[in-house]
Amino acid sequence: MTDTDITPGDVPGATAPVPRKSFREARRMIRTYSRSFSSMLGLALVTLFLFVAVFGPWLAPFPEDAYGAVNFDIKLQPPSAEHWFGTDQVGSDILSRVLIGARTTLQIGLTVTGIAILIGVPLGLIAGMVGGWIAETIMRITDIFLSIPGLILAIAIVGALGPGILNAMLALSLVWWPGYVRLVQAKTLSLRNETYVDAARALGAGPFRVLFVHVLPNCLSPIVVKASMDMGMAILGAASLGFLGLGAQPPYPEWGAMISTGRAYLPDWWWCSFFPGIAIYLTVLGFNLLGDGLRDVLDPRQR
């Protein structure tokens, strides 16, 4: 027998039962997940959010209000049957603006988390697999980034690039990746010395095969869990920049910027900033609870 014959995964008998096993596994996971009330609440909130993000322009009663329509004769009206969330200082329907703002929020969350993963995961894999001075350098840089409060660094970057929604997203992405490096590096380090990875190496698997077939798939669960949490946190971060006036600029329908604008009308016209805040809260809460639930299912040893 030569060692090319027994590349792991090529043994016919070993591949056959896999689909059924993974089906059973998935069913078990779904059962575990659906037993928890808070996980299901998270799933419901995220589903609602995604639904609104996709269909917002059709759901909104006055879609043109999200793009700077002005009706001064109905400005600052309290919540009513026609305007559920009331109207703002130029008479725009706040419900419509909140619904359409969901799309922006989703874009921000996906972009920031996506870029952070694209930067952080490869660096973490390299640091974990290669070791030596390369790993040392990567981890030191990561540590330095992690030792600055993220929001402050994001503000500094937006300060350098200039305010705006694209720059805000870029800034948040640039401060978000170090967490993934830490996570993936730690996971890779522990996986690297697992018996099955040693076995694969002993059977002649090259470094790339070990990386992509044996290490990366086992890193996926914690990455998925962290990504779900980070969607929420990135949305919160973008709303914070919007509130400070560094992100999306009014009248763009972004929740943080809406709160900031509504602030000037606060004592009497509370609904201007109340409802966008609720939208942020429910969305972030949804992604956090979803992440918690996924962790219980995918990565039970971690808390």
Place this chain on the structure above:
Amino acid sequence: MLKLIAKRMGLMVVMLLGLAVITFTVANIAPGDPARLAAGPDANQEMVEQIRVERGFDRPLPVRFVLYIEQLLNGDFGTSVYTGRPVAKDIAQFLPATVELVLFSISIAILLGVPLGVIAAVRQNRPIDHAIRLLSVSGVALPMFWLGLMLQWYLALNLDLFPLGGRLGIFSDVPEPITGMISLDAVLRGQFAVVGEALWHMILPATALSLPALAAIIRVNRAEMLEVLGRDYVTNARAQGIGPWRIIAVYSLKNAILPTLAMIGLRFGWMLGGTVLVEGVFDFPGLGLYAAKAAISSDFEPIMAVTLTLGAAFMLINLVIDLLYAVLDPRVRNQI
């Protein structure tokens, strides 16, 4: 222990240098002219040229980096266009207010978070656990600037229970500064009425600022307590007839507190960042408000200086937490 302190201090110097590299890089990735950025949006060409020579922006990058480090070591953070004063002076003026607010907030978070975490763990899956859980999942999801606004709107404007903002009422005498932290200065000067008033002004901003930290501390402490309470030695202690409170306080909490301590350190640092959001809402004249105003008016050097200051403060907190860890946990102490 001394060796550990020396080692951590050495590491911190390296990290501070790294921090300076980051702020230097950020300052230089800016599209356009750094001299124009430093001069501010309203400067004319002549002023820009003057600043270019003054701050060495006409030299090559590595030379500029050395210059930058030299300036930092001399305590020169540039000039704020907005206030028209040296940034170092502004920071010295605004930092104590922020430190006071953050210390007050983290105290709230610890004093409430640790007991609530313990209660939730001891009464696992009872109604009180669910109520605490609701608080802790909401705490991290609520935008703190929005929470601050809503507290201000309802409790300060509508019900008139709390002051709207600021550090003291306009008619109170500010104690002669010693530390710059009004409540502490008032204690040191014996003006006890002012102490109460200063704390009273901080309650709403501190509530908004501390909620995410409170939530995180509850969460970690609950999970750790649950794990510790399930260990054999705790069962053994119970079997020996040791009272429930003694088991919780002496046998369990002592072991559960270490991971909680790590979380406290992390959240402490994030709180420093959160001040940028909360101080603006309550018109609290600290570093956060200063940074927010500077960022809005593209006043570049103050933002970089605040980033450096808060980054350094975060590192210092981490150092303290590391050392506390070593004091509390002999395993960590003996590793070195």
